[in-house]
Amino acid sequence: xxxxxxxxxxxxxxxxxxxxxxxxxxxxxxxxxxxxxxxxxxxxxxxxxxxxxxxxxxxxxxxxxxxxxxxxxxxxxxxxxxxxxxxxxxxxxxxxxxxxxxxxxxxxxxxxxxxxxxxxxxxxxxxxxxxxxxxxxxxxxxxxxxxxxxxxxxxxxxxxxxxxxxxxxxxxxxxxxxxxxxxxxxxxxxxxxxxxxxxxxxxxxxxxxxxxxxxxxxxxxxxxxxxxxxxxxxxxxxxxxxxxxxxxxxxxxxxxxxxxxxxxxxxxxxxxxxxxxxxxxxxxxxxxxxxxxxxxxxxxxxxxxxxx
Amino acid sequence: xxxxxxxxxxxxxxxxxxxxxxxxxxxxxxxxxxxxxxxxxxxxxxxxxxxxxxxxxxxxxxxxxxxxxxxxxxxxxxxxxxxxxxxxxxxxxxxxxxxxxxxxxxxxxxxxxxxxxxxxxxxxxxxxxxxxxxxxxxxxxxxxxxxxxxxxxxxxxxxxxxxxxxxxxxxxxxxxxxxxxxxxxxxxxxxxxxxxxxxxxxxxxxxxxxxxxxxxxxxxxxxxxxxxxxxxxxxxxxxxxxxxxxxxx
Numbered sequence: 001x002x003x004x005x006x007x008x009x010x011x012x013x014x015x016x017x018x019x020x021x022x023x024x025x026x027x028x029x030x031x032x033x034x035x036x037x038x039x040x041x042x043x044x045x046x047x048x049x050x051x052x053x054x055x056x057x058x059x060x061x062x063x064x065x066x067x068x069x070x071x072x073x074x075x076x077x078x079x080x081x082x083x084x085x086x087x088x089x090x091x092x093x094x095x096x097x098x099x100x101x102x103x104x105x106x107x108x109x110x111x112x113x114x115x116x117x118x119x120x121x122x123x124x125x126x127x128x129x130x131x132x133x134x135x136x137x138x139x140x141x142x143x144x145x146x147x148x149x150x151x152x153x154x155x156x157x158x159x160x161x162x163x164x165x166x167x168x169x170x171x172x173x174x175x176x177x178x179x180x181x182x183x184x185x186x187x188x189x190x191x192x193x194x195x196x197x198x199x200x201x202x203x204x205x206x207x208x209x210x211x212x213x214x215x216x217x218x219x220x221x222x223x224x225x226x227x228x229x230x231x232x233x234x235x236x237x238x239x240x241x242x243x244x245x246x247x248x249x250x251x252x253x254x255x256x257x258x259x260x261x262x263x264x265x266x267x268x269x270x271x272x273x274x275x276x277x278x279x280x281x282x283x284x285x286x287x288x289x290x291x292x293x294x295x296x297x298x299x300x301x302x303x304x305x306x307x308x
Numbered sequence: 309x310x311x312x313x314x315x316x317x318x319x320x321x322x323x324x325x326x327x328x329x330x331x332x333x334x335x336x337x338x339x340x341x342x343x344x345x346x347x348x349x350x351x352x353x354x355x356x357x358x359x360x361x362x363x364x365x366x367x368x369x370x371x372x373x374x375x376x377x378x379x380x381x382x383x384x385x386x387x388x389x390x391x392x393x394x395x396x397x398x399x400x401x402x403x404x405x406x407x408x409x410x411x412x413x414x415x416x417x418x419x420x421x422x423x424x425x426x427x428x429x430x431x432x433x434x435x436x437x438x439x440x441x442x443x444x445x446x447x448x449x450x451x452x453x454x455x456x457x458x459x460x461x462x463x464x465x466x467x468x469x470x471x472x473x474x475x476x477x478x479x480x481x482x483x484x485x486x487x488x489x490x491x492x493x494x495x496x497x498x499x500x501x502x503x504x505x506x507x508x509x510x511x512x513x514x515x516x517x518x519x520x521x522x523x524x525x526x527x528x529x530x531x532x533x534x535x536x537x538x539x540x541x542x543x544x545x546x547x548x549x550x551x552x553x554x555x556x557x
Contacts, residue, residue, distance in 0.1 A: 059541075060544055062555075063557045292338070293338025
């Protein structure tokens with residue numbers, strides 16, 4: 001029996017090494033299944049919880065165009081969540097279970113959404129930095145070894161790159177605007193810069209699950225590699241419109257990459273553990289919406305049963 | 309042109325305020341698919357509002373833009389029916405409000421697509437495609453809630469009773485309507501009322517919902533009078549453009 005499993009594992013790894021995608025009905029090690037399910041569902045939760053900080057400004061969007069774009073963007077995020085939950089369900093775990101894990105605090109979502117959105121420029125900063133960081137990660141994940149996840153990423157990346165551009169457009173517009181608008185934009189960058197760097201997770205040396213995820217090609221590139229790519233892309237974009245990243249140690253090196261100051265890892269772990277400014281608010285909101293909607297879901301089921 | 313301007317604003321404001329109310333519900337849906345659906349309807353309505361406001365600004369011809377009309381107009385110059393500004397008490401209130409408005413918009417735009425004003429006709433024809441789908445969706449929700457659980461029946465009936473007082477205002481007409489009807493631009497809302505009533509009766513019957521007795525009938529929006537809710541909607545919606553009047557967003 002154990003020889004049998006070893007053989008299955010060998011074949012599995014051979015597929016991975018040969019860039020053959022793993023599909024839902026294929027044999028896979030339990031650890032792989034768990035890892036992919038956790039990562040995909042957390043990704044889905046992030047999309048859905050991410051609706052909240054942006055939703056916070058829908059009713060105050062300052063123009064008809066801005067309001068339509070913001071609504072459409074949040075709707076895209078909800079769609080990504082739906083798509084990812086569906087892809088994760090191919091591993092045999094239902095959306096209800098994923099939600100239950102979220103509500104019980106067993107499943108995480110991206111910590112970036114535990115920061116508040118305080119001024120209109122935050123809608124720019126979130127699109128530009130948060131979606132920008134997400135894209136760097138997701139472009140890499142298009143090559144992830146689990147087929148449904150990989151295909152979801154291809155589709156999602158197309159929309160995310162549009163989000164990033166519209167976020168940057170908001171920032172550029174504000175930097176070309178009044179003094180107050182410029183202050184809002186700089187303030188948004190000050191607050192979102194470090195949390196967006198934290199989105200890539202701990203340093204490679206401190207990342208517990210990374211090595212296995214890389215071996216199984218769930219993850220294709222390391223946290224630090226992806227983070228550096230984001231930094232090198234983003235600092236020039238900030239400077240181009242007159243913004244300054246809040247890092248006195250950031251310097252351009254001869255090879256064209258940026259050396260940056262150290263991330264506050266105490267803050268990172270604190271927010272991951274649930275002690276960020278909005279952890280409670282975000283989860284309470286999601287739980288309340290889910291509980292408020294219970295009677296509607298029950299009505300749908302009762303109605304469907306009555307029709308049969 | 310004053311009459312035409314006011315008439316376009318009525319249409320625009322109905323969509324703008326109802327769309328705004330729906331947009332408040334983003335991330336509060338009973339499940340993800342429905343959350344997306346409600347936001348989608350909000351987007352359709354905002355799109356309609358924008359096109360109408362662009363046209364209103366053009367008709368007014370005093371240098372105001374669509375955004376000026378949305379973000380700088382006081383309550384008294386808003387002409388949406390009071391039904392659209394009623395709050396999202398619960399999912400039943402959202403869907404009942406939507407059903408009443410969808411049925412109204414469906415017959416209104418069906419008629420206005422033949423308006424002698426070609427811009428109104430074009431916007432109506434385009435909006436009608438969206439509204440047709442909205443009406444199907446909210447009608448289905450009425451039936452689903454009316455024939456769901458005892459709780460959903462109770463909630464949908466309560467919402468119908470609470471919102472009924474705002475329905476007769478949909479069909480109020482004044483000198484603006486009269487003038488524009490004679491030019492073939494506007495439509496006679498008495499005709500729309502009959503169609504609306506038939507539709508509501510039909511869906512109520514399918515949903516086992518009883519029609520409320522007429523009591524107080526809300527009125528006033530034709531003159532810019534509203535319920536207390538509109539002031540809060542506009543305070544929130546207009547906050548940035550009013551706080552930073554020289555800023556461009």
